[in-house]
Amino acid sequence: MTAVDGPGRAASGAPRQAVFLGGTAWLLALAGLLLFAVAGPSALDDELFLLVDATVGLVYGATAGVVLWRRRHPVAYLLALTSIGGGLAALAGGWRTYAHTRALEAGPFGDWFGLAWVPGTLALFLVVPWLVRERPLGRAWWGPAVGAVLTAATLVSSVLLDVRVLMAAFGAAVLYGLVTAVGVELRRRRSPEAEAVGLGWLAVGTAVMALSFVPVMVPLAPSWVTPVLHLACQALFPAAVLSVVLRQRLWGIELAVSRALLAAVLTLGLAVVYAAVTAALGRLVPAAWIAQAAAAAAVVLLAQPLRHRFERQVHRMVYGVADDPWRTASRMGTALGRASDPDLLLSSLVETVGTALRLESVTLRSEQGQVLAAWGTPTGTALSVPLASSTGPVGTLVATARPGEALDTRTRRALEELASVVASGLVLTRTARDLEQSRRRLTTARLQERRVVRRELHDGLGPWLAGLRLGLAGVANTVDSDPAAARAMLHTLQEELDRRIEDVRTVARTLLPPVLEELGLEAALSELVTRQAAAGFEVRLRAEVGADLPAPLAAAAYGIASEAVLNAARHSGATGCDIEVTVGDDALRVRCRDDGVGVPATAAAGVGTRAMRERAEELGGSFTRGPADPHGTVVEAVLPLTPATEGVPVAPATAARS
CATH class of the missing domain: 1.20.1440 (de novo design (two linked rop proteins))
Structure with missing residues (x-):
């Protein structure tokens, strides 16, 4: 991310101070090293301390200069104090060595070797x-x-x-x-x-x-x-x-910081190698130049391997996941596989994106703009990244940079790459919710079907079987004394048995009519008309549908139509009803009208009415029931031709008393 003071303005830095302070520290440190190199071997045994001071001057001089270039910060000035102190100590040490080898008087300036580094170095920690x-x-x-x-x-x-x-x-x-x-x-x-x-x-x-x-x-x-x-x-x-x-607070110098930090770490690493080899061989080899040559050779051999190793670590430290977003993407993918709660999954994904890219806030929105998950509190200009799946857009990922910063190209690219993982998580959560809703609908449908069957058995077939038993007992009592009456009773019982058999068939056909699967919706509606006509109820059908309706849509339309006709036949008091099933540009309409007594305004919706409403709404449609003009009841359902839950199993029709 790039540091800014406000919208469109770069952060307030001090380039001149950065060049002056950093350059001064480098000049002092290099001058000390030059004096030491010109002086040659010395008996003072201070070369390692001089190397430390020169390294401090070079490393912290570069660090302070890079930071001050973009921001005035107390830490930057303390780093500058450390670098100049180290540079002065290195210069004093180099002069002391040079004066000793040339039999000169070092003078008061040599005392800086033991003093100049103190304030800055101690202030560091x-x-x-x-x-x-x-x-x-x-x-x-x-x-x-x-x-x-x-x-x-x-x-x-x-x-x-x-x-x-x-x-x-x-x-x-x-x-x-x-x-x-x-x-x-x-x-x-x-x-x-x-x-x-x-x-x-x-x-x-x-x-x-x-x-x-x-x-x-x-x-x-x-x-x-x-x-x-x-x-x-x-x-x-x-x-x-x-x-x-x-x-x-001091972002905005990614490339410079990366290079400066890499150079600093590499310099220090090679300095440590040089010091360690020189100290070790100095104990074993009498000639000092041999130890120094071996140390220089070790530095040359290790320079490139150390550079590659430090470069990866520096990039990871400075850029975080923005330099390698696939590491976080892999972690987010693991979270997708282990997720158990959709809401917690989305919150975890946006939080991971925000913390990994060091953003101020991350918000996940649906296509309609609804907030699905949020992390942080946005205060600055937002960047929106569209989320898409194989079926089309699924939402938007909105991110804001932290105060004083702006989203740079590297962070934007990382955000776009991680957005695909967030999109997958969003699709996964929606699929899980749809599956859970489908499971609940199927469970509800099964319970309704069981209630229907139980009601038919308890209120219809059960009492009739008890009456049949009593009728047969009456026949047994009169068959010897009055054979004619016994035959009349058997004839009545046989007619009643035929009606009950037809009732059982009606319930079975309503639950799952075979003709609907075999010949389609129009054939199933025609069979419904014929069946009701045989029972003495006239159904006037007007059907204009094709043969290529999706199975869930056809099943829902038939379930609503059959339930509406059954309610009209049982409760309206009318001799018939009108059914219209038509296909428009974008919806299938089912309308049932009778001229019976109508439904009181205070009447509560029964199981059948609730079943019709649920069938319409689960496909993204609508359902209404109201009075007809001048009397009677109108039931109407509008079902979209592309159901909202296309591909989700739809429960079979249920029949029940409203």
Whole structure:
């Protein structure tokens, strides 16, 4: 992301100060190295310390210059103080070595070798970690204040050259450096995830830098331990600071930071290799130039492998997932496979995108603009990324950059790549919801069918069988005394049995009419007319439908028509009804009208009416029932030709008393 002060404006930086301070530190460090190289071998045994000081000047000079170029920040000025102090110490060390080999008087300037690095280096782990934050210090103001006091006390002790006081000051600095590291770690654990990025590395870097001063207070420690530890921790601390500062409020210099940080880490890594090889061979080989040549050869051999390794780590640290979005995409894909709750899945996906790309907010919207999931609170200009699947658009992913930043090309590209995973998650959740709704509809339909069958058995067939039993008992009682009456009773029972058989067939046909599957909707409606006519109820049918209706649509239309006719025959008191089933441009219409007594306005909808309404609505249609003019009832359903749940099984028709 690119840092900005406001819409369309670049962040307020100090390019001239950046060039001056960074350039000064580099000139001082290089001058010190040049003096040391011209001086040749020396008996002062200070070359490792000089290497540390020169490295500090070069690394922190570049870091401070890069940051100041885009932002004026206290941390940048402290880094500049460190770099100039290191450069001065390197120059003083180089001059001291040169003067010694030329039998010259080093003069007061040589004292800078032991003093110039103190304020900046100590401030690195005593003050800087407290200031690397996005929000104001607030109650934590005491942290950098105590660090500044300890830094000043150590500098004064160095000037006084009182060894006991100086060791006490170093001890206090080490202890407070560990306190600072603990404070950074606590802040990481208590801060939101977006504000905790990189703080773990900063805590480790602070602790390592503080502990690197422990050998200074140990008299028996070898002289090479302290500079080697300083070189090692300098390879970690600048990267840790940049990873936090640039990820939070100081973004906008991706390419420059990447190259500067890569150069700094590579320089430090090679310096550590050079120092380690020189120190090791210096103990084994009497000639110093052999050790130095071997160390130089090791640096040359390891330069390219170290560069490739550090480049991957630096890009990951500076750009995060924007440099390698497929890593996060793989993690999001794993979440898709393990998701159990659709709502939690969408929230997890947008949160992962927001934290991985270090955005201010991410919002997932449907095609109609409805918010499906959101992370963060948007305050800036939003970027919308359309989401699409194989069937077409499915929604939009809306992202905003954090305050003071703008979405750069790298982040936009990463957002577009991750958007495909979010689209897959959205399609998955919708499919899961459709499946759950279909399961509920099928369960409801089965329960309704069971209620229908139970009602027919309990209210129709059951009582009639009980009456048949009584009738047969009456026949048995009269067959000897009055055979004619017994034959008349048997004839009546036989007629009633025929009617009940037809009722059972009617229920069976209504639940699943075979002709609907075999010959289509018109044939099934014609059979319905014939069946009702045989029962004495006239159905006047007008059907204008084709033979290529989708099976769910035909089943729903037949279920609504048969239920409406059955209700009219049983409850309207009319001798017949009119049924119209027609296909328009975009919908199938089913209309049933009778001229009976009508339905009272206060009448509650029965099982049959609810079943008709559910059938229409589950396909995205509408259902109405109301009075006819001048009397009677009108039932009408409008079903879209492309059902909203196309491909989802539709429950068979149900028949019940309304």
